[in-house]
Amino acid sequence: xxxxxxxxxxxxxxxxxxxxxxxxxGAPVRxxxxxxxxxxxxxxxxxxxATTALATSEVAWPIRHLLRKRKDVxxxxxxxxxxxxxxxxxxxxxxxxxxxxxxxxxxxxxHAYFGHDEWENFAPGLKTLEDATTIRRxxxxxxxxxxRETDPAKRQALLTLAIVGGGPTGVxxxxxxVELAHEMLRxxxxxxxxxxxxxxxxxxxxxxxxxxxxxxxxxxSKALERLGVTVELGRPVTRCDAExxxxxxxxxxxxxxxxxxxxxxxxxxxxxxxxxxxxxxVLVEPDLTVPGNPEIFVVGDAAHVLRPDxxxxxxxxxxxxxxxxxxxxxxxxxxxxxxTPQPFRYKHDGDLATIGKRAAAIDFGWIKLTGRxxxxxxxxxxxxFLIGFRNRLAVSLSWLWxxxxxxxxxxxxxxxxxxxx
Amino acid sequence: xxxxxxxxxxxxxxxxxxxxxxxxxGAPVRxxxxxxxxxxxxxxxxxxxATTALATSEVAWPIRHLLRKRKDVxxxxxxxxxxxxxxxxxxxxxxxxxxxxxxxxxxxxxHAYFGHDEWENFAPGLKTLEDATTIRRxxxxxxxxxxRETDPAKRQALLTLAIVGGGPTGVxxxxxxVELAHEMLRxxxxxxxxxxxxxxxxxxxxxxxxxxxxxxxxxxSKALERLGVTVELGRPVTRCDAExxxxxxxxxxxxxxxxxxxxxxxxxxxxxxxxxxxxxxVLVEPDLTVPGNPEIFVVGDAAHVLRPDxxxxxxxxxxxxxxxxxxxxxxxxxxxxxxTPQPFRYKHDGDLATIGKRAAAIDFGWIKLTGRxxxxxxxxxxxxFLIGFRNRLAVSLSWLWxxxxxxxxxxxxxxxxxxxx
Numbered sequence: 001x002x003x004x005x006x007x008x009x010x011x012x013x014x015x016x017x018x019x020x021x022x023x024x025x026g027a028p029v030r031x032x033x034x035x036x037x038x039x040x041x042x043x044x045x046x047x048x049x050a051t052t053a054l055a056t057s058e059v060a061w062p063i064r065h066l067l068r069k070r071k072d073v074x075x076x077x078x079x080x081x082x083x084x085x086x087x088x089x090x091x092x093x094x095x096x097x098x099x100x101x102x103x104x105x106x107x108x109x110x111h112a113y114f115g116h117d118e119w120e121n122f123a124p125g126l127k128t129l130e131d132a133t134t135i136r137r138x139x140x141x142x143x144x145x146x147x148r149e150t151d152p153a154k155r156q157a158l159l160t161l162a163i164v165g166g167g168p169t170g171v172x173x174x175x176x177x178v179e180l181a182h183e184m185l186r187x188x189x190x191x192x193x194x195x196x197x198x199x200x201x202x203x204x205x206x207x208x209x210x211x212x213x214x215x216x217x218x219x220x221s222k223a224l225e226r227l228g229v230t231v232e233l234g235r236p237v238t239r240c241d242a243e244x245x246x247x248x249x250x251x252x253x254x255x256x257x258x259x260x261x262x263x264x265x266x267x268x269x270x271x272x273x274x275x276x277x278x279x280x281x282v283l284v285e286p287d288l289t290v291p292g293n294p295e296i297f298v299v300g301d302a303a304h305v306l307r308p309d310x311x312x313x314x315x316x317x318x319x320x321x322x323x324x325x326x327x328x329x330x331x332x333x334x335x336x337x338x339x340t341p342q343p344f345r346y347k348h349d350g351d352l353a354t355i356g357k358r359a360a361a362i363d364f365g366w367i368k369l370t371g372r373x374x375x376x377x378x379x380x381x382x383x384x385f386l387i388g389f390r391n392r393l394a395v396s397l398s399w400l401w402x403x404x405x406x407x408x409x410x411x412x413x414x415x416x417x418x419x420x421x
Numbered sequence: 422x423x424x425x426x427x428x429x430x431x432x433x434x435x436x437x438x439x440x441x442x443x444x445x446x447g448a449p450v451r452x453x454x455x456x457x458x459x460x461x462x463x464x465x466x467x468x469x470x471a472t473t474a475l476a477t478s479e480v481a482w483p484i485r486h487l488l489r490k491r492k493d494v495x496x497x498x499x500x501x502x503x504x505x506x507x508x509x510x511x512x513x514x515x516x517x518x519x520x521x522x523x524x525x526x527x528x529x530x531x532h533a534y535f536g537h538d539e540w541e542n543f544a545p546g547l548k549t550l551e552d553a554t555t556i557r558r559x560x561x562x563x564x565x566x567x568x569r570e571t572d573p574a575k576r577q578a579l580l581t582l583a584i585v586g587g588g589p590t591g592v593x594x595x596x597x598x599v600e601l602a603h604e605m606l607r608x609x610x611x612x613x614x615x616x617x618x619x620x621x622x623x624x625x626x627x628x629x630x631x632x633x634x635x636x637x638x639x640x641x642s643k644a645l646e647r648l649g650v651t652v653e654l655g656r657p658v659t660r661c662d663a664e665x666x667x668x669x670x671x672x673x674x675x676x677x678x679x680x681x682x683x684x685x686x687x688x689x690x691x692x693x694x695x696x697x698x699x700x701x702x703v704l705v706e707p708d709l710t711v712p713g714n715p716e717i718f719v720v721g722d723a724a725h726v727l728r729p730d731x732x733x734x735x736x737x738x739x740x741x742x743x744x745x746x747x748x749x750x751x752x753x754x755x756x757x758x759x760x761t762p763q764p765f766r767y768k769h770d771g772d773l774a775t776i777g778k779r780a781a782a783i784d785f786g787w788i789k790l791t792g793r794x795x796x797x798x799x800x801x802x803x804x805x806f807l808i809g810f811r812n813r814l815a816v817s818l819s820w821l822w823x824x825x826x827x828x829x830x831x832x833x834x835x836x837x838x839x840x841x842x
Binding site for chain 2: 038061
């Protein structure tokens with residue numbers, strides 16, 4: 001690759017960074033893709049790893065394999081520690097630096113605990129593959145320990161799983177966990193009846209799926225309760241510890257708590273020394289550049305971007321991909337001599353969430369779908385968006401297997417010695 | 422289950438313990454299966470997880486799911502800390518105890534470093550799922566780091582992988598790693614040529630696959646060298662550290678060292694306070710009972726069992742399964758009133774090892790196979806022995822995919838923060 005070409009550095013191979021790189025195919029640039037992990041993660045299906053339906057390798061693929069045919073792209077496994085804006089260099093934690101002409105930060109988000117980081121030990125969130133295997137391990141261990149527990153109160157606390165946050169991730173976790181307990185594990189234990197497992201979904205607001213139309217929130221609540229989930233609305237969680245979770249006046253003894261509420265952006269704003277919102281998202285210009293640095297872009301969950309009506313662009317994969325394409329078009333225009341800033345316009349495709357393996361809620365705005373038709377549409381859409389034929393095939397097979405036999409295939413408790421996996 | 426029935430406690434759900442439990446189906450006993458992991462591991466295919474060909478969930482299945490239809494079996498996830506022979510109780514590390522009438526210890530083996538436990542950090546072995554993901558991570562990270570390394574000597578050390586031990590595991594690791602480097606990763610890096618990767622198989626004896634007929638050892642050496650593996654014979658390893666491995670006068674700079682030499686039995690002998698061989702295997706009576714305790718049996722890799730010709734029964738799955746069936750028959754005979762000790766007789770089915778994805782060596786004694794026919798027979802045999810249709814299907818699909826496309830599907834670096842996974 002010609003070293004004199006315009007050098008674009010991308011940090012983060014999530015949906016935004018990868019779509020950006022794809023959109024620049026054929027442009028007169030050379031690209032360096034930096035990620036601290038070796039794999040792109042298909043986050044929309046991560047909850048299925050956490051609940052034993054899919055294997056880790058079915059939702060994650062090596063970045064350099066995805067980009068292997070792009071001779072203009074160099075992939076580096078490295079951890080970024082800062083950005084030298086004046087010197088136009090990305091700083092790595094091992095002391096190296098990578099110079100750029102244009103920089104794209106697409107570094108995503110982690111979960112946040114609203115100032116209560118001490119809750120993380122008791123209520124793991126779901127953002128990485130390790131998060132998913134940690135949650136899978138905790139769920140499966142709760143049943144194993146319950147099987148050996150003779151104290152009825154302790155046993156009930158082990159058979160109680162609380163999920164904090166009623167967005168799509170919380171709803172999807174609740175639905176698949178209750179099915180795991182009530183259907184798939186049934187008959188495998190001798191001292192407990194897994195059908196007595198309580199799954200409680202706790203949402204601080206007055207309805208779950210708050211981004212959906214209210215009638216879909218109602219539908220989802222009823223569908224979850226039919227599956228056996230208890231939905232608790234209107235009271236925020238004020239405490240998580242080894243005993244359980246407190247919301248309002250209620251103390252719910254629960255040995256397993258999962259965190260699906262609140263995200264915080266990656267440290268991109270800190271690297272830049274740029275202004276950020278309370279969740280840490282960089283306050284970018286309408287064209288997604290960093291104020292004062294038109295050669296630096298931030299996209300996806302790391303960026304705070306407003307829609308014309310003043311609402312924020314949501315932290316979903318389609319938004320990140322649209323932003324990635326927008327920045328690619330901007331760079332191509334600049335290289336062609338047109339430096340006019342083009343504001344990013346978000347096109348909202350819709351919202352969707354599954355409820356167990358037989359229902360879903362889909363809100364396209366102009367049409368709303370529920371029940372089995374929505375579930376099938378959701379499944380087809382996700383298989384379509386999976387990267388690479390191998391994974392489409394593998395995921396389809398896994399789902400078909402679950403659908404036909406009612407059994408999940410990845411019920412592994414790994415790394416029992418510590419809580420990291 | 423009738424609490425007054427004869428109570429059989431099994432520790433370890435490997436090949437021996439599981440086969441034993443299956444053979445006792447319908448017997449007038451109740452069985453408690455104790456394992457510290459929630460899954461049975463199909464160890465013969467573990468090297469394929471370590472080398473990215475199979476996902477973890479394709480070689481491991483929940484024990485209680487395998488035994489779900491056996492209402493006479495209770496499965497416990499628990500760690501054994503000792504055996505109270507006088508009180509006939511298995512002691513658990515959390516202070517609980519499980520009383521038995523008959524006890525089967527089928528606790529397997531770990532790798533051993535011949536008194537050099539400090540080598541383990543530098544040269545991980547392959548016995549558990551976590552071992553496999555650790556090795557997978559180290560192999561993949563070596564290439565990632567080489568891509569960023571500018572010092573030629575350090576880069577070459579990163580691109581050198583040493584495997585210690587020329588038994589089937591070492592041969593299989595060497596063959597799949599060299600194919601990964603020379604074929605599958607080719608073209609994905611920009612600063613290194615993965616075809617320059619050196620894979621060195623180090624065996625202290627004068628030939629690899631020492632349990633096979635000499636002509637098969639020769640064949641395997643030649644087949645490995647054709648793939649690009651360097652085979653080093655006749656010099657034992659005297660040092661492993663962060664710089665590499667020393668054998669004889671040779672110091673080989675290698676950042677990745679894998680340990681496939683030497684096993685040590687589980688602490689079953691310590692639990693019992695029983696006599697053991699140097700590797701820790703319990704010296705059992707010909708009927709597999711512990712001397713002085715006819716109600717305690719030890720099978721599989723945890724037991725030292727001699728064949729009529731004085732050689733030891735090898736530590737392979739068929740031997741453990743045969744022993745499990747033998748003990749089940751002994752218990753049934755005793756319950757029927759016949760307490761005559763029956764000596765175990767090992768029937769050796771043969772030895773087999775694959776060499777990459779196109780060759781294998783099979784020694785049935787009366788017939789020896791090599792090349793592609795052996796590889797296909799090996800593949801069919803392993804699919805046949807895989808437990809559960811789902812995994813047969815999934816593994817077949819994964820292998821077919823690799824065979825047709827040349828790509829492997831589980832190239833994940835997980836748990837980058839520490840060395841445990």
